[in-house]
Amino acid sequence: GENVEQHPSTLSVQEGDSAVIKCTYSDSASNYFPWYKQELGKRPQLIIDIRSNVGEKKDQRIAVTLNKTAKHFSLHITETQPEDSAVYFCATHTGGFKTIFGAGTRLFVKA
Amino acid sequence: DSGVTQTPKHLITATGQRVTLRCSPRSGDLSVYWYQQSLDQGLQFLIQYYNGEERAKGNILERFSAQQFPDLHSELNLSSLELGDSALYFCASSATVKAASADTQYFGPGTRLTVL
Numbered sequence: 001g002e003n004v005e006q007h008p009s010t011l012s013v014q015e016g017d018s019a020v021i022k023c024t025y026s027d028s029a030s031n032y033f034p035w036y037k038q039e040l041g042k043r044p045q046l047i048i049d050i051r052s053n054v055g056e057k058k059d060q061r062i063a064v065t066l067n068k069t070a071k072h073f074s075l076h077i078t079e080t081q082p083e084d085s086a087v088y089f090c091a092t093h094t095g096g097f098k099t100i101f102g103a104g105t106r107l108f109v110k111a
Numbered sequence: 112d113s114g115v116t117q118t119p120k121h122l123i124t125a126t127g128q129r130v131t132l133r134c135s136p137r138s139g140d141l142s143v144y145w146y147q148q149s150l151d152q153g154l155q156f157l158i159q160y161y162n163g164e165e166r167a168k169g170n171i172l173e174r175f176s177a178q179q180f181p182d183l184h185s186e187l188n189l190s191s192l193e194l195g196d197s198a199l200y201f202c203a204s205s206a207t208v209k210a211a212s213a214d215t216q217y218f219g220p221g222t223r224l225t226v227l
Contacts, residue, residue: 043218101154
């Protein structure tokens with residue numbers, strides 16, 4: 001069936017360093033790839049998204065890249081700050097209207 | 112604040128019972144999605160409605176059911192509750208559902224269900 005694999009499950013970086021989280025998906029019909037940030041006990045919040053007709057998108061310190069041929073997309077956070085510490089989820093939207101989430105990456109940014 | 116509301120915030124009940132979770136989408140959004148998030152787990156897609164009709168089903172148990180009403184609010188009904196049903200249940204909404212693309216989903220604050 002359709003699935004999304006997300007790596008790593010945990011990531012610890014020093015403040016100011018970059019963080020990269022990668023997701024691989026299986027459904028070639030996927031055409032929308034959002035990333036969500038979830039702080040402890042709170043709702044997931046969209047931080048950036050990309051559609052299948054675009055290879056890269058950037059918003060200040062956050063960027064997402066998409067490789068449709070290889071079926072993977074990545075989240076890049078530069079100049080990390082302690083407030084970036086959270087769980088990050090990638091997701092894909094399939095042709096059947098389902099949204100499938102990755103298992104999440106717990107990011108720790110050490111001051 | 113995403114504009115999506117969910118009630119109640121917390122719910123504590125016993126095994127075997129039935130509960131109803133309620134979601135009101137953002138003003139103008141026609142699609143509602145339900146997700147289950149168990150402790151330290153990812154988000155499991157349960158079901159999606161668009162303008163009152165079921166559009167997609169995920170890993171939703173037969174003990175669970177949902178509906179979307181004419182005013183677009185949605186309810187998720189969980190019956191014959193088991194200990195393993197304890198989780199955070201999120202509702203999300205988006206403007207439309209299109210076959211070729213998707214709209215951003217906005218999540219509500221969630222309902223924390225505890226089954227004792």
